[in-house]
Amino acid sequence: MTFANLVLLATAFTTALIAGLFYAYSCSVNPGLGKLSDANYLLAMQSINREILNPVFFMSFMGTLVLLPVCTWLQYAPSIPLRFYLLLGATLVYGVGTFGVTIFGNVPLNNALDAMQIHSVSAEALKQQRTLFEKPWNQLHAIRTMANAIALVLVLLACIVKQGATKIE
Template structure:
């Protein structure tokens, strides 16, 4: 991979990690707290709507695009092992892939699927909402921290090439 392509992909991954970190940060700091203050039926309905609306082209391109770029950068880091920034490139890539992408697929998406299947006005819905809020938010904190660390690693890798 050319240096120019590597720089561009690293920049894209840093930007993508930062954008995703901002989304996760907002949910960790105030969105979920605000939703939990609503009556269960309203909180469920709002989160169900968010989970549908977030699956738009821009979000998917940034979220999945950063994951794909991270795979390429992780592989590239092995071919450039020993060069400045390679360790940070690998770290940022793996942290994004595991702490953001995989945590989302393994933990947050199944929770979202369970919430999507519940009637917001039911007793089962109210019970699920309490468990959902605690578990989903805890895993979102993991994703927030992971994307911030990935962003930092990509920036450090990028800066070491100057």
């Protein structure tokens, strides 16, 4: 197995880890949290947003951001085979649709929520904060989840096409 193929395998793995995290969140965590009271919802989101900032998460989330372009570069050839194009597409989709949406959309919402002293505000303020947070956060999460799923499919296709192929057989 070549170095380029090992990097491709690592890229597929980290892309799949993040896609799985976002998918599981979409079909279990978000619906479960949505059933909580305003105060409990906001407290739970604060806790989750704080706990996800850990080395294991960063290894896969940031690792994918680094591995995708490196992997794409390693697959470049003068004839520009299909594998290169698939990985270039995955890099762009992940970079903009997953990483970009997270950094410029979800993270600012998380930071605003983190600054709120939930135990010391009125029920009306809690309801207002939830309204400002929940729907936009979930919409952005749906975008990054779909982008990550698309990036994963592109990486998996790159794994199964023959090196140097110009079409999927």
